[in-house]
Amino acid sequence: MEKFERLTAVAAPLLHANIDTDIIIPSREMKSGKKTGLAEGLFAGWRYTQIGGREPNPKFVLNKPEYRNVRILLAGENFGCGSSREHAVWALHEYGFRSVIAPSFSPIFYNNCIRNGIVPVRLPEGVVRALAGKVEQAPQDHKLTIDLPAQEVIAHDGERHRFEIDEHHKEMLLSGLDEIDLTLTKKASIDAYLAADRARRPWIYLEP
Amino acid sequence: MQEARINTHAGAAARTLFDKIWADHVVAELGGGTSLIAIDRVILHERTGAIALRELAQAGRPIADPARAFCTMDHIVETLPGRADATRVPGGEALIKETRERAKAAGIRLFDINAPEQGIVHVISPELGIVLPGVTLVCPDSHTCTQGAFGAFAWGIGTTEAEHALATGTLRVRKPKTMRVTFEGKLGPGVSAKDLSLTLISTYGSAGGNGYVVEFAGSAVSELDVEGRLTLCNMATEFSAVTGLIAPDEKIFDYLKGRRFAPQGELWERALSYWRTLQSDPDAVFDRELTLQRDEFVPMITWGTSPQHAVPVTGRVPSFEESGATREAYERALKYMGIEPGTPMSSLKINGAFIGSCTNSRISDLRRAAAVLRGRRVAPGVRAICVPGSQSVKRQAEAEGLDRIFREAGFEWRESGCSMCFFAGGESFGFQERVVSSTNRNFESRQGPQTRTHIASPETVAASAVAGHIADVRTMLG
Numbered sequence: 001m002e003k004f005e006r007l008t009a010v011a012a013p014l015l016h017a018n019i020d021t022d023i024i025i026p027s028r029e030m031k032s033g034k035k036t037g038l039a040e041g042l043f044a045g046w047r048y049t050q051i052g053g054r055e056p057n058p059k060f061v062l063n064k065p066e067y068r069n070v071r072i073l074l075a076g077e078n079f080g081c082g083s084s085r086e087h088a089v090w091a092l093h094e095y096g097f098r099s100v101i102a103p104s105f106s107p108i109f110y111n112n113c114i115r116n117g118i119v120p121v122r123l124p125e126g127v128v129r130a131l132a133g134k135v136e137q138a139p140q141d142h143k144l145t146i147d148l149p150a151q152e153v154i155a156h157d158g159e160r161h162r163f164e165i166d167e168h169h170k171e172m173l174l175s176g177l178d179e180i181d182l183t184l185t186k187k188a189s190i191d192a193y194l195a196a197d198r199a200r201r202p203w204i205y206l207e208p
Numbered sequence: 209m210q211e212a213r214i215n216t217h218a219g220a221a222a223r224t225l226f227d228k229i230w231a232d233h234v235v236a237e238l239g240g241g242t243s244l245i246a247i248d249r250v251i252l253h254e255r256t257g258a259i260a261l262r263e264l265a266q267a268g269r270p271i272a273d274p275a276r277a278f279c280t281m282d283h284i285v286e287t288l289p290g291r292a293d294a295t296r297v298p299g300g301e302a303l304i305k306e307t308r309e310r311a312k313a314a315g316i317r318l319f320d321i322n323a324p325e326q327g328i329v330h331v332i333s334p335e336l337g338i339v340l341p342g343v344t345l346v347c348p349d350s351h352t353c354t355q356g357a358f359g360a361f362a363w364g365i366g367t368t369e370a371e372h373a374l375a376t377g378t379l380r381v382r383k384p385k386t387m388r389v390t391f392e393g394k395l396g397p398g399v400s401a402k403d404l405s406l407t408l409i410s411t412y413g414s415a416g417g418n419g420y421v422v423e424f425a426g427s428a429v430s431e432l433d434v435e436g437r438l439t440l441c442n443m444a445t446e447f448s449a450v451t452g453l454i455a456p457d458e459k460i461f462d463y464l465k466g467r468r469f470a471p472q473g474e475l476w477e478r479a480l481s482y483w484r485t486l487q488s489d490p491d492a493v494f495d496r497e498l499t500l501q502r503d504e505f506v507p508m509i510t511w512g513t514s515p516q517h518a519v520p521v522t523g524r525v526p527s528f529e530e531s532g533a534t535r536e537a538y539e540r541a542l543k544y545m546g547i548e549p550g551t552p553m554s555s556l557k558i559n560g561a562f563i564g565s566c567t568n569s570r571i572s573d574l575r576r577a578a579a580v581l582r583g584r585r586v587a588p589g590v591r592a593i594c595v596p597g598s599q600s601v602k603r604q605a606e607a608e609g610l611d612r613i614f615r616e617a618g619f620e621w622r623e624s625g626c627s628m629c630f631f632a633g634g635e636s637f638g639f640q641e642r643v644v645s646s647t648n649r650n651f652e653s654r655q656g657p658q659t660r661t662h663i664a665s666p667e668t669v670a671a672s673a674v675a676g677h678i679a680d681v682r683t684m685l686g
């Protein structure tokens with residue numbers, strides 16, 4: 001997984017509440033059964049003029065030239081609700097997003113972000129709206145900075161907003177380490193747990 | 209409706225049901241509030257399972273304990289009779305074949321398309337005794353919360369976490385907060401668990417449970433049968449909860465006895481005495497408590513594009529002020545659904561009726577719907593479909609003659625699977641068609657491009673199919 005420390009980039013506002021994973025990547029766009037090849041389907045229902053088509057809808061924010069090279073998404077509450085499909089995060093990442101700032105996230109989506117190098121930033125709704133207001137004035141100049149070690153979002157004018165993130169999640173994003181390798185360093189604890197648990201709850205363990 | 213925050217000074221030793229399950233699964237503390245949690249059961253399905261298995265195989269990582277991993281084919285399989293691997297979902301057939309090969313290579317149990325155990329993952333897991341009280345169970349599917357009805361910590365994860373669970377038998381989890389939702393009141397005729405769920409979500413919002421593990425309790429919940437409890441927990445994810453769960457009782461134990469993967473003989477007795485400890489202590493403290501008190505709960509239906517957009521079936525499309533939605537969400541939902549404020553829900557004509565999904569496709573759901581359909585016919589112009597949740601449900605329904613009632617009423621009778629609960633490029637009811645559906649999500653285009661979904665109980669779907677418009681099932685009960 002790619003490491004994340006500090007990023008200064010163009011941010012785009014998409015402030016509707018309850019943007020679900022099917023809007024982020026419609027089922028019909030998950031054709032390949034792979035983790036890649038999904039960026040084209042990102043927000044397909046909004047981004048293109050027709051279902052299944054590829055003609056860009058000029059009104060959709062990501063299609064506007066002033067938002068080219070966007071890396072940060074400003075979103076509404078309960079972002080990423082609905083289906084647990086990790087494709088939503090893979091599609092965002094492949095498109096270029098490295099952070100989503102929203103008042104709240106669906107828990108599964110939030111976890112999927114952490115595991116794919118996207119920093120999910122929770123900030124109060126008023127702050128997200130205010131940041132969107134600044135960005136909109138001149139998207140290519142009014143860039144946002146995500147400073148993960150300091151846990152801050154910094155606007156172009158220097159205004160800072162601290163955000164909360166689990167120490168463990170922060171560590172994963174900063175190190176870019178593979179989580180499975182990390183866990184397998186605890187093999188002794190896992191084996192000890194299993195030995196004790198087999199005695200305590202033998203019915204959990206099934207015959208092959 | 210009451211709400212109370214409870215201070216945490218009382219009874220330090222008292223624990224919630226969730227605290228007990230959690231404590232029994234902590235393998236190690238990882239610092240910063242995150243724990244390594246043992247995972248007892250992993251279930252995959254063909255939509256995301258192949259990716260997880262492929263990634264593990266390519267990384268050369270074996271599955272820690274294949275005997276405790278399972279896989280079903282449910283999401284994108286065809287549901288017409290005589291089906292095989294072909295599916296209308298683009299790229300689906302290849303995914304089905306790959307899932308089968310990889311599940312076999314990994315040595316995990318697979319319930320294949322035409323296997324007698326096949327069905328929707330959250331329907332077959334209880335049927336087979338895969339979920340048990342007190343277990344941790346994960347599946348890359350957001351409705352895994354359904355299985356919390358057995359007093360399990362069961363929750364939906366992403367594909368990367370599924371790989372982690374398979375490879376290590378554990379997950380890294382930060383302990384969630386706990387909430388108790390107490391339902392007090394009667395469920396009259398024509399009212400079922402789905403209505404409780406829609407009452408909760410419309411009262412507290414679709415983000416009301418965000419960050420919490422929600423324990424459902426109260427007289428209305430203990431009266432629910434096992435299948436009703438599955439329905440109630442199913443929609444915990446629509447409440448944005450981490451998951452839902454219910455303390456297991458004799459109904460749950462009776463249900464599990466003799467199921468294929470449930471303990472037998474001496475182990476059954478040992479398990480039973482452990483399971484009986486799985487309740488929140490009387491003075492246990494939750495981070496948040498909600499109570500829904502009604503003389504009588506009523507049939508509910510959604511009007512908009514979020515599960516929180518629900519009203520009594522006898523109600524009207526709410527005004528903006530009544531809706532509890534933001535202005536933008538409200539207007540967008542009205543436009544999408546093609547409705548006006550103040551319109552009686554019962555005046556909305558429908559084009560489709562769907563009974564199925566992991567929410568409401570079990571035998572008791574079909575029995576209640578069939579009771580409405582017996583001797584009646586679906587209104588002209590309404591396409592009505594029933595998709596039993598599993599092959600076992602289908603066999604049972606056929607043994608009881610329910611399939612005949614559905615067919616004679618004009619319903620299609622299908623093979624089990626997720627079917628039109630969601631749109632993956634396969635079948636749909638069509639552009640701007642209005643559908644009453646026993647599923648769990650009414651998001652924009654969930655059931656197909658621009659399809660307008662109203663979610664309700666299976667008995668309300670049956671009544672509406674007959675009436676040709678949204679209908680109050682209570683007017684059709686014998």
Ligand code: SF4
Binds near residue numbers: 328349564565567626
């Ligand atoms: S029935 Fe619907 S909600 Fe349930 S698992 Fe299948 S697609 Fe998901």
